[in-house]
Amino acid sequence: MQIVYSVLLMALIAFVYSDAHAADTQAGRAAAQKCVQCHEADDWEGEDAASLESLIKDIVAGKVKHRTKIDLTPAEIANIAAYWGSGGR
Numbered sequence: 001m002q003i004v005y006s007v008l009l010m011a012l013i014a015f016v017y018s019d020a021h022a023a024d025t026q027a028g029r030a031a032a033q034k035c036v037q038c039h040e041a042d043d044w045e046g047e048d049a050a051s052l053e054s055l056i057k058d059i060v061a062g063k064v065k066h067r068t069k070i071d072l073t074p075a076e077i078a079n080i081a082a083y084w085g086s087g088g089r
């Protein structure tokens, strides 16, 4: 019985995790509407979401030069990074 519970627990964790990830990229798609005027979602395809996130953070903080001033909440930054990092899928 123990093993059945472990398998169920792992399936549940995998489900919750994948669902949370989908929500992130969906929210990222919405937040990235602020950027589509100049950027395609797949410009950064294959880029690691974590490094993309820190790059966007630095732009928002004014540490990295960017064409326009961008204003995003930390959650929006993470979601856009997840969305762009997945190539817009």
Ligand code: HEC
Pocket (backbone or CB within 6 Å): 032, 034, 035, 036, 037, 038, 039, 055, 056, 059, 064, 066, 067, 068, 070, 071, 072, 080
């Ligand atoms: C008015 C046009 C414009 C808008 C809007 C815009 N960008 Fe950019 N962005 C640029 C240009 C131009 C560059 C430099 C050339 C390039 O990498 O495409 C750039 C570069 C970047 C880079 C790479 C910076 C680097 O040093 O490698 C990131 C990341 C980025 N933009 C994020 C964003 C995000 C996030 C948004 C939306 C919140 C956004 N941009 C909106 C024009 C824009």
